[in-house]
Amino acid sequence: MIFTLGINHHSAPLAIRERVAFGADKLQHALADLVHSQTVKEAAILSTCNRTEIYCAAETPDAVIDWLAHYHGIPRAEIAPYVYAHPQPEAVRHAFRVASGLDSMVIGEPQILGQMKDAIRAAEESGTLGTQLHKLFQRSFSVAKEVRSTTAIGANIVSMAAAGVHLAERIFESIADQRILFIGAGEMIELCAAHFCAQKPKQVTIANRTIERGRALAEQYGGTAIRLDELGEYLPQHDIVVSCTASPLPIIGLGMVERAVKVRRHRPIFMVDLAVPRDIEEEVGELDDVFLYTVDDLAQVVESGLESRQAAVVEAEQIIGNRVQDFLTWLQSRETVPVIRSLRDSAERMRRHEMEHALKLLAKGEAPEKVLEQLSQRLTNKFLHAPTQALNAAEGGERSELQTAAARLFHLHSQD
Known part of the structure; x- marks a missing residue:
């Protein structure tokens, strides 16, 4: 199951x-x-x-x-x-x-x-x-x-990355005047970098555990790469921070951001934490001059785009409903696999036994035509022995069920 x-x-x-x-x-x-x-x-x-x-x-x-x-x-x-x-x-x-x-x-x-x-x-x-x-x-x-x-399920899609840009534009008049720090270099950060860098920011920095991977992403946007252990030094220099790593613990703590805010003389910092578990301590969002958003916050931004896709959702659900039934049918068919395998094994044993018997008769000089006729008769009798015996022994409702099953299994047609 x-x-x-x-x-x-x-x-x-x-x-x-x-x-x-x-x-x-x-x-x-x-x-x-x-x-x-x-x-x-x-x-x-x-x-x-x-x-x-x-x-x-x-x-x-x-x-x-x-x-x-x-x-x-x-x-x-x-x-x-x-x-x-x-x-x-x-x-x-x-x-x-x-x-x-x-x-x-x-x-x-x-x-x-x-x-x-x-x-x-x-x-x-x-x-x-x-x-x-x-x-x-x-x-x-x-x-x-x-x-x-x-369907049009993916048409005009509003991504989490695009939602991040939308929120940033609420804080800053122009992203082109801001310095952006991306933390991580995975697929989500690549998507965010593509959206944010399309606004031509003043500076782009990639912080990553592996400096080579960070540098490869930074070069795409004319940026620079730093190590994660340098975050405390570089954080005050950036206006926008987007983080998504696989770290099991926060990599940006309250103290680090407090120091950055002080150095920045309370110029606002916009922070997006797309990681689960979170990269940025929750308490950071309580600081003045810090605007911290999580994946759940960004989800509310993209919610407005749902109505335009509802018709496509209905179509998609219909497709999925049909395909679910197809898959369940496949699963049910697998339940008969042991029986089919046993049936084939039994037939194969009969075939081998009769083949050996026929070869012995040929070796003794019996006529091939006679041997082949006997082989076919013996195989037919053996294949039909068990179902014939079951039909003869059945009574009442069981006999009717077996007769129906036999007609279906062997594609028999009633003879009036």
Whole structure:
């Protein structure tokens, strides 16, 4: 049975989401621990700024919820009110909706698709991705492609990066007069850099743990790169700060920002924290002259764009509904695999036995025509012996059911 369980921006606030997030460097260890310690046959973990979800093939989701709480050292009672657990039909629908961008903060955003592919890659490398989940995610990607190619779900999309620019323009008359510091060099920062740098800012700086990667991004926009441990020195020089790293702990504390504000003589600083867990301590937002926004804050900005995409959402939901039924049919067909395999094995044993018998007769000099005739008769009798015996032995309603099944299985036509 396939289950999806987790928390997202619909079910839990940021303060809860960041406590159960998985860093990319922890995923494989977590997956191995989950599968080895629980009654879970297959598993994949999707952890982004908006959600932490576990897709698994298991008997029940209860043990997985216990594992999630235990792995993060959180009492189950603290996260249980925010956790959703979808059984198989809803789990499949949820996966398709997530891949298609229908469950995102920004409806139709394409970034989640890449994040899902990263999650699958991690599950493959850890050896926890089996046949059912592999098929589920391949179908998810196929559905997402169909939704994007046949509906307007992604038209005029308002991204989190664009929302950040919009908020910054409320604080500053012109971004072109500002100095921008990007912290991190991942996909989200690349998107933000593209949007902010389109406004031709006065200065661009990239701070990253790996200076080479930061320098590669900085060069695209004529900027400079610094190390993360230099943040305290460079922070006062910047008017706009956008951060999104995979750090498990805040990298910008209250004290660092207080010192920066003092050096800047209280000129305002606009800060966007897109990381989960947060990169910037929550208390920073309480400082005068500091405007701090999180992913949840930016979501409110993009909310206004939802109405224009509602018609496309309806179309997308119809597509997903059809594809969910197709996938559930495939899952049900897999339940017959053991029976089919057993049936084929039995037939193969009969075939080999009769083949050996026929070869012996040929070796004795029997006429080939006679041997072939006998082979076909013996095989036919053996193949039909069990179903014929079952039909003859059946009585009443059982006989009627078996007769109907036999007619369907062997494509028989009633003879009047």
